[in-house]
Amino acid sequence: MTPAELSQSLLNLVNDLVERRRGEGIEVTDLSLSLADVSLERPRNRDHGDWASSVSMKIAKPLGTNPRAVAAELAAGLEAMPEIASVEVAGPGFINIRLEASAAGALAQTIVNAGEAYGTGHMYDGIKINLEFVSANPTGPIHMGGVRWAAVGDSLARVLKAEGADVTREYYFNDHGSQIDRFARSVLAAYLGEPTPEDGYGGAYIGDIAAKVVEIYEGDIASLPREEQQEIFRAIGVDLMFTEIKEKLHGFGVDFDVFFHEDSLHESGAVDKAIARLRELGHIFEADGAIWLRTTTFGDDRDRVIIRSNGEPAYISGDLGYYLDKRERGFDQNLIMLGADHHGYIGRMMAMVEAFGDVPGVNLQILIGQMVNLLKGGEPVRMSKRAGTIVTLDDLVDAVGVDAGRYSLVRSSSDSQLDIDLDLLGKRTNENPVFYVQYAHARTCSVGRNAVDSGVDRSAFAPELLTHDSESALLGVLQEYPRVVAQAAELREPHRIARYIEEVAGYYHRWYDNCRVIPLGEEPVTDLHRTRLWLNDATGQVIRNGLGLLGVSAPERM
Structure with missing residues (x-):
């Protein structure tokens, strides 16, 4: 009996109880209960059973009685079911x-038969979600804050899709404004052998970009006026950075469906269209020669300039055009991942959403991520060999590889500052969380291979034989996977998947130490061995599914 089946049975009993009360002449308000209202929890103490429910306390008052009396009636109904041992x-x-x-024990067969589908749900069926993440400026290599969003954002996209969402991964290229000007001046200075501009970008990569621009450009850059030189280094240099960012992210297992350029908002008229829409809605006013959005109406601390008095667009103008563009592309929910400095x-942003007539926190959701520090020998890694002033994606991957890098970035809540111990991630011990989980998966595969060699297969399944305490504990945690995935999707917290599969790995290792799948010596193969193979394979499937949601490989040998 799966948790969903048990919840449904409990909901049916609650509805029956309500109807009985009405039949007794008691006036009961319409409770309109759903499965969520009778959700089950795992007791902290396993002596208290496999599942616990507090539904009695939710419905006692409308029924005109006390929670224990309600619980007693529901317990009697549950005890009558053949799948229930006691209540x-x-x-x-x-x-x-x-x-x-x-x-x-029947869950083991359910998981194996479901395969990759085990744990998927329908929370967001029919919902179109635009998930915008990383969106680092194309002025240099991706720093660790952006790398964290790459890992977390890609994992969140996988989790949301597992719950039925139609997810579009989107990267917003800030290729409009002063930062691009500073980048272009920096690359030009490197080409001319001049010092880096005071507000420019340093690092060896700037010189590399300058050299590549010279290779690519078909003409004599040296003979051109400085303004034309700068425009060449801007156009080609930015394109080279775009290309490099895409390639580095792809190597990190992160790909995007849409690369949206900020410049296009101003060139296409999207900003003017957004201003016109807000003007129609009565939220635009003009003062001091500038065009303003009256965001104080919706709780902002001050109104915002959209177009400055000199005719130049303010930064928020792009936000207006971009948000309206997303909504007109049909996205029901727009998620944006931003750094702590935002x-x-x-x-x-939420005032803007409300000005358009949408719902803040629903049509637009903003996730804030904290900074990441890499530690080596207990000391922070201060800078990249190539970027000069920042620690980059390459630094992380070079140190520990893609799997450990992604896993370490995802396993903690993104709204907390994160210190990553590179020395720890390099260890092949249980102290290293990614090794611990991957090794558990590899062990399930090894048990499966050895079982075949020993004549143990899945030709029989007798779940009633899975009576060892470690078996019931392992089955109990495996049951939790669909709920964990749903919670990770709802709360936008993929780190819950990582922490969960670490827990599964721990239960599996303890089961492995206590219960044999393969007979000892001349022992005959029994249905217990065959059934335990189902449980072994079910555990491997759950770990594999969880690692897949994190974009981390599930090796079969280690």
Whole structure:
């Protein structure tokens, strides 16, 4: 019996109880309960059973009675089911449920048969989500903040898709404005052998870009006026950085469906269209020769200039055009991942959403990520050999590889600062979390290979034989996977997947130490061995599915 089946049975019992009360002449308001209202939890203490529910405390008052009385009635209904071994009412009205071994063990076969589909759900069926992440300026290699968003954003996209969402991964290239000017001046200075401009970009990569521009440009750059030289280095240099960023992200297992250029918003008239729409809605005013958006109407601390008095667009003008463009492309939810230095940005963005007539926190959701520090020998790694002033994607991958790099960036909540110990990630021990999980998966594969050699197959399945404490504990944690995926999607927290599969790995290793899949010596192969192989393979499938959501490989040998 799966958690979903048990929740449905409990919901049916609740509805039956409501109808009985009405039949007794008791006036009961329409509770309109759903499966979410009868959600199950795993008791912290396994002695309290396999599952617990607090639904009695939610419905007691509308039924005109106390929670323990409601719990007792529901418990009687549950105990009548053949899959339920026992039910206890605890505390103020908790219902603790213990499954029969056969009902609990049946999950192993369910997981194996479902394969990659195990854990997927329907929370976001029919919902179009635009997930914008990384979006680093094309002025240099991706720094560690952007690398964190690359890992987290790609994993979140996978998690949302697992819950049925139609997800578009989008990268917003900031190729319009002063930062691109500074980049172009820096590359030109490198070409001319001049010092880096005071507000420019340093690092060996600037010289590399300058040399490549000279190779690519078909003509004599040296004979051109300085302004024309700068424009050449801007156009070709930015394109080279775009290309490099895309290639580095692809090597990190992160690909995008859309690369959206900020410049296009101003060239296509998207900004003018957004201003016109907001003017129609009555939220635009003019003062001091500038065009303003009245965001204070929607809780912002001050109104925002859209077009300056000199006719130049302010930064928020691009935000207006970009948001309206996304909505007109049909996206129901727009998620943006931003660095910690953008926290003050949220208020004006949500005011903008409301000005368009949309719902802040629904049609637009902003996730803030904190910084990442790489540690080596207990000390922070200060700078990149190539970038000069920042630590980059290459630095992380060169140190620990793609798998360990991605896993380490995803396994912690993105709204907390993260220190990554490169020495730890280089160890092939259980201290290293990615090794711990990957090794558990490799062990399930090794057990499977050795089982075949020993004549153990999955030709029989007798779940009632899975009675060892470590087996019930392992089955219990495997049952949790669909709920963890759904929660990770709903809360936008893919780190929950990483922490969960680490827990699965721990339960699996303990089961491996206590329960044999392969007979010892001359022992005959029994249905217990065959059934345990199902459980072994089910565990491997869950770990593999979880690693897949994190974009991390599941090696079969280590």
